[in-house]
Amino acid sequence: xxxxxxxxxxxxxxxxxxxxxxxxxxxxxxxxxxxAALVLDWEAALGWRPELLAAGxxxxxxxxxxxxxxxxxxxxxxxxxxxxxxxxxxGGLALLGLAAARAPWHYLAAWAGLGxxxxxxxxxxxxxxxxxxxxxxxxxxxxxxTLVAGLASTLAFPAGAALAASFGWRGAVLTAAxxxxxxxxxxxxxxxxxxxxxxxxxxxxxRAAAMRGDAAxxxxxLSRPRFWGLGLLFALINxxxxxxxxxxxxxxxxxxxxxxxxxxxxxxxxxxxxxxxLVLMRWxxxxxxARATFWTLLAMVAAALALLSAGAxxxxxxxxxxxxxxxxxxxxxxxxxxxxxxxxxxxxxxxxGMLSIPALAATAAGPMLGAVILGAGGAVAVTxxxxxxxxxxxxxxRLLVSRFAPGA
Numbered sequence: 081x082x083x084x085x086x087x088x089x090x091x092x093x094x095x096x097x098x099x100x101x102x103x104x105x106x107x108x109x110x111x112x113x114x115x116a117a118l119v120l121d122w123e124a125a126l127g128w129r130p131e132l133l134a135a136g137x138x139x140x141x142x143x144x145x146x147x148x149x150x151x152x153x154x155x156x157x158x159x160x161x162x163x164x165x166x167x168x169x170x171g172g173l174a175l176l177g178l179a180a181a182r183a184p185w186h187y188l189a190a191w192a193g194l195g196x197x198x199x200x201x202x203x204x205x206x207x208x209x210x211x212x213x214x215x216x217x218x219x220x221x222x223x224x225x226t227l228v229a230g231l232a233s234t235l236a237f238p239a240g241a242a243l244a245a246s247f248g249w250r251g252a253v254l255t256a257a258x259x260x261x262x263x264x265x266x267x268x269x270x271x272x273x274x275x276x277x278x279x280x281x282x283x284x285x286x287r288a289a290a291m292r293g294d295a296a297x298x299x300x301x302l303s304r305p306r307f308w309g310l311g312l313l314f315a316l317i318n319x320x321x322x323x324x325x326x327x328x329x330x331x332x333x334x335x336x337x338x339x340x341x342x343x344x345x346x347x348x349x350x351x352x353x354x355x356x357x358l359v360l361m362r363w364x365x366x367x368x369x370a371r372a373t374f375w376t377l378l379a380m381v382a383a384a385l386a387l388l389s390a391g392a393x394x395x396x397x398x399x400x401x402x403x404x405x406x407x408x409x410x411x412x413x414x415x416x417x418x419x420x421x422x423x424x425x426x427x428x429x430x431x432x433g434m435l436s437i438p439a440l441a442a443t444a445a446g447p448m449l450g451a452v453i454l455g456a457g458g459a460v461a462v463t464x465x466x467x468x469x470x471x472x473x474x475x476x477x478r479l480l481v482s483r484f485a486p487g488a
Contacts, residue, residue, distance in 0.1 A: 096278075097221050099271030101228035103168070104206055106264045108232035109239070110256040111171045111197050112137075116233075117240030121249040132184055136191035138444050143195030144202075145440035151199050152208050152433025160209035160429075161272035167200025168268050172260030179253040201268060203229075204436050207416040208429035213275050215425055219417050223361045226412050230354040301431045306422050309480045313473055314415060314439035320380060320469040321408050322446025324387065325349065327454055327462060334459040335391035345401040352405025353412075360410050369417050370481040372410060377474040379407040384467035388460070415439075422480065 115137040122133055154163050174193025181187040199205075206225060210218040243252035301307045324331070332342040360372060367375075383403035386396040419432050453462045 094221075094275075096271045096274035097224050098228070099267050099274070100164075100206060100210075101225040103164070103201075103264050103267035103271060104203065104225055104229035105232045105235065106259055106267070107168060107171070107197075107202055108229055109236040110175065110260055110264065111194050111202070113233050113236035114175075114240065114253070114256055117236045118244060118249050118252060121244045121252075125249055128184065128187075132187075134447070136187055137194075139188055140191045140195030140198060141440050141444040143192055144198040145437045145444075147196065147199035148204055148436040148440070149430055149433035151205050152429035152431070155205060155208040155212060155429030156427055158276075160205065160212065161269065161276055163200045164205060164209065164268040164272045165201075165265055167197045167202075167205070168260055168264040170200065171197030172257045172265070175253055175257035175260060179250045179257065201264070203412065204432060205429075208432050209272060209275070211416055211420055211425060211428050211432075215420075218420075219413065220361075222413050222416060223357055226409065227354060227357050227361070230350060230357060230409055230412075233350045301423050301427070301434075304423065306480055307431070307435070309476060310419060310422060311435050311438040313418075313476050313480060314435060315442040316469050316473040316476065317377075317380070317408075317411055317442075318439045319442040319446050319449070320384075320466045320473065321404065322443050323450045323453075323462060323469070324384075324404065324466050326447040327450045330454060331387070331459040331462060332390065332397060337390060337394050337397055341394060341397055345397045348398060348401035349405035349408075352402045353409030355402075356406030356409035357413060359406070360413060369414060369421055373414055373418065373477050373481055374474070376407045376410045376414065377470065377477055379403045380470040381467065381474060383407065384463060384470050387463045388467065418481075 115133075119130075119133055122128070123130060126133075151163060154160075170193060174190050174197055177193060178187065178190035181190055203226075207218070207222055210221045210225070214221055240252055243255050247255070328346055329342050332345065333339070356376075360367065380403070383400045386400040386403065390396045390400065416432060419435060420428060423431055450462055453465055
């Protein structure tokens, strides 16, 4: 598949791209970060154990991973706008259920709905849709989407705290549900449909042939070592990140870092993601995917080293936050581009959906593994494990990217 001829929607300032970017920002704030924003309010009001509360987003991530290949297949069939819109609506309904939850089963059922919404309308589907539309030129559009969406956590935490303080946690969740119906649904629908309208629809015979080719490409990808290598790479990266971020404050507390500095470091990760994407946008014409991948993983290695030394030099805490945040911000962009360059664009949605399973599984496993390691060996053991994961990812990436040449 090749991208369309350059046009208004394909350009970096295309209005449709910014509509999708706003939809992704609000989608992540309402469907993903709402747990971290309100968990303390839930614990105080409901009196449930933290493990039960954490089971909600864990269930959502697991369901999102299992449903990702089906969502990707729908994108390959040309249904990107429909599922981006439906996912936002399902998320709004799930939030209505969450606002009414008074029993654990009701709470978990609402999170299952949020998992379905995450599978249908967040990054994986959005990126798959953009790559199907623009081909390898989608990197410019993906960067612009993530520049805006990287501020989702910055929006979710203060908004959640303010709304919960004024209206209670149920009022905060109801506000998120209203935002889903009033903003995320129309933003996703308008942006995705505008992008689809900018390309002439294929005739039925051509479309049927393309669908057969997509299905064959997805099946063939499973037999290619680089598919499994990329799955392992994405899992290592996510496990490294969530292992550290989930327990950053306990790690820093054990190292004797002041609470104010620990909070500042946690707040730095989100803006650092945006900064990393800005750097990539500025130099994207000169930095290929392979080089950007190596530098990004080197930054993750440096971040782990900085955190290991943070007890002796507290200022290194901010260096860790900046390096780790910037690296993960760039990884968000590189992941779809690595997939398209390594495995081709035919059947991209299905292939990307399958590759998201190990990455999302690692995201869900990170906090659990971190808790075990922290209990057994303390902060140093957790940070050392993250360093090993980052080094393993760097070595695997060098092996994989060196084989991206055609016919490899």
